[in-house]
Amino acid sequence: MNSQEPNFNVTEWIASQHCKAMDNKPIEIYVFIDPLCHDCWSIEPVIKRLQIEYGKYISFKHVLGAKLSALNKMKNVRVESSPANLQPSFKPEGRRSSESPVSTPYNASIAIKAAGLQGRRAGIRFLRKVQEMLFIEKMNISDLDILYECAKGAKLDTAEFVRDFASASAAKAFQCDLKITSEMEVAELPTLVFFNHNIEEEGIKISGYYSYEIYKHILEEMLGGLPEPAEPPEVEEFMKIFRLASSSEISSIYKMSHQDVEREMKKLVLRQLVQKISGTKDTYWKIID
Structure with missing residues (x-):
C-alpha cells in the first residue's frame, strides 16, 4: 500500500502542515504515540495542562507510531472489516475479556485516523475514548x-466513521504517520517534538515521558521567556471538556491536595455530573452523559 503519492516528501509535508498551524500560534508540538502504550496514555495529563495554561501559544498534532515488533506484525495485515460488518453486534457477555489486549495497534490506529477525518478535535476525543476503554475498562480495542x-x-458521526474506517484515506493517513515517525527518527514512544514559527530551524525532540516541568522549560526556551499561564476553568467545566480525569492530574492542574480533590469531586458526584472509578494506581472521575 502506498502511503502517499510516489514523490511524497515527509520534510516538505511537515513544512506545509507546520505553516498552516503557525498562522495563529508560535509553537506546534508533534505528539508521537502508540495507542496501546501505557506511557503514551500517562502523558495525556501533561498535554492537557499545557493546553490549558499555554493554549494561546501552542497547537498539538498527534502522530501515530508503533514499536518495531508491532510494525512487523502489521506488514501483512489488512483491515478485516467493511461498512456492513462494522455495524455493532452487541455481545455483552463477551465484551470484557481476561485475555491481554491485542499486541498490534493496527485496527485502533486506522480507527483513530478515520475519526480524525472528522476534524482534529474529533480525532483527539476518539483517541482518549479508545485509551479509556483500553486502560480503564480493559477492553480489547481491536x-x-x-x-x-x-x-x-x-x-x-458514526455512519461517516464506518465509511472512513473502511476507506483508503484512513489507511493512507496511518501510513503517512508511520513514515513521518521513521523519517524523524522517533525511536521511543511517547516522543514530543517542539517546532517554532521558523520552519527552517530543527525541532526540539523529547523522547520518553517526563514531568510537566521539563516540557514547560522547553516551551520557555522556544518562546524566549514563559508567558503568564492561563487560569484553569472551573473543575466542572474542565470535566465537561475532557470528560475523564484522574485525581492526580486534577491535583496538579488546580494545585490542590488529593483530599481537596476528593472533596471537590464528591460534590459533582452528588449532583450526578461525574462518577468515580477506582483504578489500581489512581482514582478517576468520568463525566456522566
Whole structure:
C-alpha cells in the first residue's frame, strides 16, 4: 500500500502542515504515540495542562507510531472489516475479556485516523475514548464493536466513521504517520517534538515521558521567556471538556491536595455530573452523559 503519492516528501509535508498551524500560534508540538502504550496514555495529563495554561501559544498534532515488533506484525495485515460488518453486534457477555489486549495497534490506529477525518478535535476525543476503554475498562480495542462504541462515546458521526474506517484515506493517513515517525527518527514512544514559527530551524525532540516541568522549560526556551499561564476553568467545566480525569492530574492542574480533590469531586458526584472509578494506581472521575 502506498502511503502517499510516489514523490511524497515527509520534510516538505511537515513544512506545509507546520505553516498552516503557525498562522495563529508560535509553537506546534508533534505528539508521537502508540495507542496501546501505557506511557503514551500517562502523558495525556501533561498535554492537557499545557493546553490549558499555554493554549494561546501552542497547537498539538498527534502522530501515530508503533514499536518495531508491532510494525512487523502489521506488514501483512489488512483491515478485516467493511461498512456492513462494522455495524455493532452487541455481545455483552463477551465484551470484557481476561485475555491481554491485542499486541498490534493496527485496527485502533486506522480507527483513530478515520475519526480524525472528522476534524482534529474529533480525532483527539476518539483517541482518549479508545485509551479509556483500553486502560480503564480493559477492553480489547481491536474489536470492531468496541471501536464503534468509542465512536459513539466520542460523539462522532458514526455512519461517516464506518465509511472512513473502511476507506483508503484512513489507511493512507496511518501510513503517512508511520513514515513521518521513521523519517524523524522517533525511536521511543511517547516522543514530543517542539517546532517554532521558523520552519527552517530543527525541532526540539523529547523522547520518553517526563514531568510537566521539563516540557514547560522547553516551551520557555522556544518562546524566549514563559508567558503568564492561563487560569484553569472551573473543575466542572474542565470535566465537561475532557470528560475523564484522574485525581492526580486534577491535583496538579488546580494545585490542590488529593483530599481537596476528593472533596471537590464528591460534590459533582452528588449532583450526578461525574462518577468515580477506582483504578489500581489512581482514582478517576468520568463525566456522566
